Amino acid sequence: MRVSELSRRSGVSIPTIKYYLRDGLLPPGRATAANQADYDESHLRRLRLIRSLIGVRGLSVSATKDVLAAVDEHLGDVHVLLGLVLGVVPAEHPGTPDEPDDSGRADTAGLSEVAALTAELGWKTSPHPPAALVLAETLETLRVLGVDFDWRSLLPYAELADRTAALDLDQLQVAGDPLEQAERAVLLTVLLEPALLALRRLAQEHHSRRRYGG
Amino acid sequence: MRVSELSRRSGVSIPTIKYYLRDGLLPPGRATAANQADYDESHLRRLRLIRSLIGVRGLSVSATKDVLAAVDEHLGDVHVLLGLVLGVVPAEHPGTPDEPDDSGRADTAGLSEVAALTAELGWKTSPHPPAALVLAETLETLRVLGVDFDWRSLLPYAELADRTAALDLDQLQVAGDPLEQAERAVLLTVLLEPALLALRRLAQEHHSRRRYGG
Numbered sequence: 320m321r322v323s324e325l326s327r328r329s330g331v332s333i334p335t336i337k338y339y340l341r342d343g344l345l346p347p348g349r350a351t352a353a354n355q356a357d358y359d360e361s362h363l364r365r366l367r368l369i370r371s372l373i374g375v376r377g378l379s380v381s382a383t384k385d386v387l388a389a390v391d392e393h394l395g396d397v398h399v400l401l402g403l404v405l406g407v408v409p410a411e412h413p414g415t416p417d418e419p420d421d422s423g424r425a426d427t428a429g430l431s432e433v434a435a436l437t438a439e440l441g442w443k444t445s446p447h448p449p450a451a452l453v454l455a456e457t458l459e460t461l462r463v464l465g466v467d468f469d470w471r472s473l474l475p476y477a478e479l480a481d482r483t484a485a486l487d488l489d490q491l492q493v494a495g496d497p498l499e500q501a502e503r504a505v506l507l508t509v510l511l512e513p514a515l516l517a518l519r520r521l522a523q524e525h526h527s528r529r530r531y532g533g
Numbered sequence: 534m535r536v537s538e539l540s541r542r543s544g545v546s547i548p549t550i551k552y553y554l555r556d557g558l559l560p561p562g563r564a565t566a567a568n569q570a571d572y573d574e575s576h577l578r579r580l581r582l583i584r585s586l587i588g589v590r591g592l593s594v595s596a597t598k599d600v601l602a603a604v605d606e607h608l609g610d611v612h613v614l615l616g617l618v619l620g621v622v623p624a625e626h627p628g629t630p631d632e633p634d635d636s637g638r639a640d641t642a643g644l645s646e647v648a649a650l651t652a653e654l655g656w657k658t659s660p661h662p663p664a665a666l667v668l669a670e671t672l673e674t675l676r677v678l679g680v681d682f683d684w685r686s687l688l689p690y691a692e693l694a695d696r697t698a699a700l701d702l703d704q705l706q707v708a709g710d711p712l713e714q715a716e717r718a719v720l721l722t723v724l725l726e727p728a729l730l731a732l733r734r735l736a737q738e739h740h741s742r743r744r745y746g747g
Binding site for chain 2: 451
């Protein structure tokens with residue numbers, strides 16, 4: 320396909336595609352004339368993945384370049400691929416996550432509680448997932464505010480999150496190509512976040528009406 | 534209790550408490566001397582609710598004043614009370630939500646899909662919940678990005694959100710006093726949002742490793 324069709328089918332403007340080509344994010348097409356090239360479905364899939372990493376996950380062009388280089392090396396390993404595009408695994412050393420920069424933010428008590436939670440659930444995660452810090456900070460904030468809510472209170476929520484994540488993984492299996500699967504993972508993980516919170520709010524109102532409504 | 538103890542037990546500084554007293558957010562204590570007053574548990578509960586509305590929900594002092602005035606009128610109606618502090622019901626006319634300012638943002642197709650979803654689930658909500666707009670916008674964004682995901686794909690997620698909301702409501706029943714229940718509702722709804730998304734991320738990694746890990 321010509322660059323105009325690539326633009327139309329990807330939703331990425333021609334100047335932006337040319338910038339990605341110059342910058343090496345997108346490999347060159349097959350030259351067909353002095354100033355023309357032919358692109359195929361693999362360009363389209365890669366461009367759609369780039370768009371999701373920059374436009375939806377909010378990565379910089381340079382971080383996207385690192386992720387794509389790592390993705391190219393691990394195309395056959397779906398678990399590493401998903402970790403890379405979702406930011407669980409750093410692009411520099413896939414498979415061996417770094418120590419996080421922000422390990423000092425949550426105190427040891429909070430992180431031990433999160434370790435107890437994941438152990439109880441039997442979840443195996445990478446050594447320092449950013450999400451564990453978020454959980455530790457939430458538990459500490461609730462404690463500071465005097466709310467009686469510890470990691471055990473999170474257990475039933477975690478069991479529902481477990482089933483939510485299983486649904487997420489089911490949604491990815493419809494895409495056969497690894498780059499398509501990676502793109503879907505970014506879109507359906509990041510874009511569904513506000514939607515899942517919105518569903519909870521609607522359901523809260525429904526349950527509140529059922530329990531307390533006139 | 535003296536203002537110093539009220540400050541210690543609420544986590545709100547004495548100058549801020551004095552500001553709330555001058556501004557009428559907090560009713561005056563019982564005067565015990567020329568420049569001293571005595572405060573009771575009802576002051577503490579109200580102050581904690583004020584702190585959660587301003588510090589956690591991010592309301593302005595003036596919006597908090599409106600919510601508190603409406604709360605005072607509806608202390609006996611837990612459903613309206615929760616709707617008020619969570620922002621489902623506008624403080625100006627509790628029980629009859631306004632047309633939203635932003636009704637033009639999502640097109641009719643998205644909102645009809647959300648209406649089909651809530652009907653299928655049997656959820657009864659107020660006429661124009663902000664959360665419905667979020668859902669409509671998510672469905673439209675996914676459609677624009679070429680992802681095959683419609684309101685029916687949201688159904689299994691909504692069923693898990695329904696169970697999450699039931700847990701949320703269970704957490705409120707431990708608080709007997711209406712103001713305490715309202716405070717807990719704000720804290721456990723707003724502060725748990727990033728934690729629930731973090732649990733989903735950890736569970737995604739766990740499921741990805743189980744399905745695709747080496």
